[in-house]
Amino acid sequence: MSGMQFGIFTVGDVTTDPTTGSTPSEAERIKATVRIALKAEEVGLDVFATGEHHNPPFVPSSPTTFLGYIAARTQRLILSTSTTLITTNDPVKIAEDFCVLQHLSDGRVDVMLGRGNTGPVYPWFGQDIRAAVPLTVEHYTLLRRLWREEVVDWEGQYRTPLHGFTLAPRPLDGIAPFVWHGSIRTPEIAELAAYFGDGFFANHIFWPPSHTRRLIELYRQRFDHYGHGSADQAIVGLGGQVFMRRNSQDAVREFRPYFDHAPVYGNGPSLEEFTAQTPLTVGSPQQVIDRTLGFRDYAGHYQRQLFLIDHAGLPVKTVLEQLDLLGEEVVPMLRKEFQIGRPDHIPDAPTHESFVAGQQR
Amino acid sequence: MTALVVVSGGLREPSSTRLLADQIEAAVRAELARANSPATSSVIELRPLGRAIMDAMLSGFPSKELEAVFQQLAEADGLVAVTPAFNASFSGLFKSFFDVLPQETLSEMPVLIAATGGTERHSLVLEHALRPMFSYLHAIVSPTGVYAATTDFGSQTGVTERIHKAANDFSRLLQACGTRKRRDVFTEEVSEMTRLLASTKTGDAYGSSEPAG
Numbered sequence: 001m002s003g004m005q006f007g008i009f010t011v012g013d014v015t016t017d018p019t020t021g022s023t024p025s026e027a028e029r030i031k032a033t034v035r036i037a038l039k040a041e042e043v044g045l046d047v048f049a050t051g052e053h054h055n056p057p058f059v060p061s062s063p064t065t066f067l068g069y070i071a072a073r074t075q076r077l078i079l080s081t082s083t084t085l086i087t088t089n090d091p092v093k094i095a096e097d098f099c100v101l102q103h104l105s106d107g108r109v110d111v112m113l114g115r116g117n118t119g120p121v122y123p124w125f126g127q128d129i130r131a132a133v134p135l136t137v138e139h140y141t142l143l144r145r146l147w148r149e150e151v152v153d154w155e156g157q158y159r160t161p162l163h164g165f166t167l168a169p170r171p172l173d174g175i176a177p178f179v180w181h182g183s184i185r186t187p188e189i190a191e192l193a194a195y196f197g198d199g200f201f202a203n204h205i206f207w208p209p210s211h212t213r214r215l216i217e218l219y220r221q222r223f224d225h226y227g228h229g230s231a232d233q234a235i236v237g238l239g240g241q242v243f244m245r246r247n248s249q250d251a252v253r254e255f256r257p258y259f260d261h262a263p264v265y266g267n268g269p270s271l272e273e274f275t276a277q278t279p280l281t282v283g284s285p286q287q288v289i290d291r292t293l294g295f296r297d298y299a300g301h302y303q304r305q306l307f308l309i310d311h312a313g314l315p316v317k318t319v320l321e322q323l324d325l326l327g328e329e330v331v332p333m334l335r336k337e338f339q340i341g342r343p344d345h346i347p348d349a350p351t352h353e354s355f356v357a358g359q360q361r
Numbered sequence: 362m363t364a365l366v367v368v369s370g371g372l373r374e375p376s377s378t379r380l381l382a383d384q385i386e387a388a389v390r391a392e393l394a395r396a397n398s399p400a401t402s403s404v405i406e407l408r409p410l411g412r413a414i415m416d417a418m419l420s421g422f423p424s425k426e427l428e429a430v431f432q433q434l435a436e437a438d439g440l441v442a443v444t445p446a447f448n449a450s451f452s453g454l455f456k457s458f459f460d461v462l463p464q465e466t467l468s469e470m471p472v473l474i475a476a477t478g479g480t481e482r483h484s485l486v487l488e489h490a491l492r493p494m495f496s497y498l499h500a501i502v503s504p505t506g507v508y509a510a511t512t513d514f515g516s517q518t519g520v521t522e523r524i525h526k527a528a529n530d531f532s533r534l535l536q537a538c539g540t541r542k543r544r545d546v547f548t549e550e551v552s553e554m555t556r557l558l559a560s561t562k563t564g565d566a567y568g569s570s571e572p573a574g
Contacts, residue, residue, distance in 0.1 A: 137557045187547050188554035195558045207422050218551065268419030277424060 004338050005349040006331045007047025008040055008323070009082040009239065009306040012060035015313035018261035023313075029059050030066070032316040037070045039320050041077040043327020046349075049080035049112060049306060054088075054121050064097040071105035078351065079105060082201075082239075082306065083114025083182040087132050088125035090159065091139040095146040095167050102172040107352030112180040112201055112237075113140065115189075127158070133188055134158075140192070147176035175355045180237055180304075183215060190215050194222030194234070199350070201237035202299075205308060206264070208277050212238070213298040220300065233347055237304035238295055241280045243314075244325045248283035254318075255282045262312035285329040292330075293337055301342050303349035305334070363393060363535055365402035366437035370444040370455035371477075372408055378477045379406070381509045382443040384521075385475055388528035389441065389535075398536055405430055407454050414454065417461040431463060438541045439471045439531070440500070442491065446478035446508075450490040459494065465544040468499035473531040475507040484508035501538065503531040 010033055016023040024032065037048040048070065050060045060066060067079040079101065084094060094111075102109045115132050116122075122129040138156045145152050146167045155161040171177065180199035183189035184206055193200035200219040202212045216236055223234035243258075245251035252271065259271045259282075274280055281291040292305065307326065310319040348354065367386050371378030386402050393400045407414070413427040423431060434440070444455035459467075474491040478484070487506040495502045505527040513520040 133554065134557060137554070137561060141561045187551045191551045191554040192558065195555075206420070208425075211422070214547070222551075265420070269416045269424075273416070273424075274420070277422075 003342065003348055004302065004335065005046040005078065005304045006326075006334060007045045007049065007078070007080075007304070007306050008036070008309055008326075009049040009051070009080075010036065010060070010310050011051045011308070012053060012058050013263075013311055014057040014059060015263065015311065016261075017313040017315055018257045020315075026059050032319075033059075033066070033310070034070065034073075035316060036310055036319055036323065037077070038073055039323045041074045043323050043331075045077070045323070045327060045331060047078045047080055047304065047306060049082040051082050052085055052116075053118070054124065055118060064101050067101055067109070068104055071101065071108065074108075076108070078108050078110060080110045080180070081112050083112045083116075085116040085121070086113040086139050086143070087115050087135045088121050088127050089139075091143040092146060092159075092162070092165075092167075095143055096169075098177050099147075099167065099169050099171050102177055102352070103169055107172050107175075107356075109352070110178040110180065110350070112182045112199075114182040115186075117184075131158070136188075137192065140196075144176070144196070147171050172352065173356055173359070175352060175359070178350045178352075178355070180235075185211070187215060187218055190219035191222055194219050194228075195226050197223065197226065197228035199235035199237055199303070201304070201306075202239065204239040204279050204295075205241050206278065209279060209295075209298055212279075216299050229347075230345070232300055232343075233345065235347065235350060236299055236302035237306065238299055238302060239279075239306050239308060240292060240295070241278075241308040242288045242322070242326075242330075243282045243309070244285050244288055244322060244330070246284060248287055251282050251284065258312040258314055265312075285325050288330050289333050289337070292334055296338065301338075301346045303347065363398060363400040363438045363540075364436060365389060365400050365439050365441065366434050367402060367404045367441040368407065368434070368443065368455075368458070369404060370407045370452050370458070372445065372452070372454070377509070377511070377514060378443050378445050379404075380514070381475055381477055381507065381524075382441060384524050385441050385443070385473060385507060385528060388524050389439075389473070389531055392525075392528045392532035393535065396532060396536060398532075403433060405433065407458050410458070411454060414457050414461055418457060423461065427461070431466065434462065435466050435543060437470065438538075439473070439535045440467065441473045441475065441531075442495070443475040443477070444491070446476050446483040446486045449483065450486060451476070451494070456494070459498065463546065465499065465546050467495065468544050469538070470500045470541060471503060471531065471534045471538050472500040473503045473506065473527060475509070475527070477509050477511075479511055481508070481510040481512070484510070501534065503527065503534050505530045 014029045040048045050063050052063050054061050063081050115136050119129050135158050152165045153163050180201040181189045181193040182201040184203040204212050220231035220234045224231040243255040281288050309322040367382050369379045369382040390400050413424045417423045444451040472495050476486050492502050507527045509520050
């Protein structure tokens, strides 16, 4: 796999299909997500990422359990998250869970960290949302040490101290899972990612491109400032949201009720306004290709593109059809077109193998 | 040059809220001119922004049109904010505009508050609704507001004197505060993270060396 990675990310919402009134059970939603993840590999995508939520109507509260199951049933797919809550999870448990997943999947793992913006989750897990930023920094710096140092002695403000702690199992081949930092809105996360030379993933769904551009420019400039490489070598990922049918009018007609009733979009701007103002693309595969190639105009050459395709009550059959279109038409064309004019010094998307190769050099 | 922005929450046309807003704006400019401190002014009418305001509330981001208005307000040195009194408070549209306005836009901004209403019985809406909201938003609220009831537009009730008194107080406040230093929350947030990261003695990217810088 060279250059860019393409994949899908899921929120894991259980939402009533507005066209039929039927609501999947939690079991059905989880099993549907398995089918979607397996299909992602089958159609030639590179990455599957799951969200993490701790309240209804969402099902993915235990991402590494889910990803472990997917790991056993796939060969190439990279398993990731979108996002893993660095604030409310214990960093020791994150370190352990992802190391086990690394070993099970032979290194097909990375992780996208996020703060989480559901207020009550913080107190449910014994934390305080007002401390989200310092908590993120403290937890993440501990997580890094756990993955990199044999014996960790650590004291901080938000967690029980650790003395003489050794993480088990150690990371596969002594290489920590690659970390992306995901952000919808906040520039702090771009700064955090840049400081450590980690990846920066812009959610790119809820906000206009002008906002994403500003976040990515900041991240690239700070990546350079902290000495990890030139600005155009920073590791950028983007979200995106698509709904496709061969004929674009069919796509709009079919998607409109889902958009109109979606908890996050419904009753606000119209589908047309939302597609004009945000990266949401509803249309033919060619329209998705053209729009996605346009992301490079403001994000620069980037490493990972994830699409959201399975939310708002869309039936699993429809989602699998979206994956067929992505795999057959959209992604092959994106791989080819994104490679054109991509300078040699732009890094490929990081993988476990690329870090192993780096160690051996 | 002092940049004044007027926000008018009037709904009808012609609007008595806009009429009051215009009279206050003219009075403030006259006061500033007398003090050799010329001003420019522009008006933001909320009614045409009604849908954009509600869309921003529901979607979480402003349309281009609304973003331009936010920018206009962010660059102001002073604000004249006028709302009709609805149900013992400001109008919902007026409140919604300030609810979607980016954080800290009004911080340290001198604000003259004013309201219109059917009868003078609602005049304390200035003190009970507008003043606390703008204080909460870290604006510097001028001590004298203007309330105009319907009868004020056609009788000798002293509304003109009240406007002049309010304009005089506000212009002195504007001059005392001077050109406003804008808050940039984006940069502030990044600086806060930079400071936090600098205070942690951690490793560096890819586990090899200390971060440069």
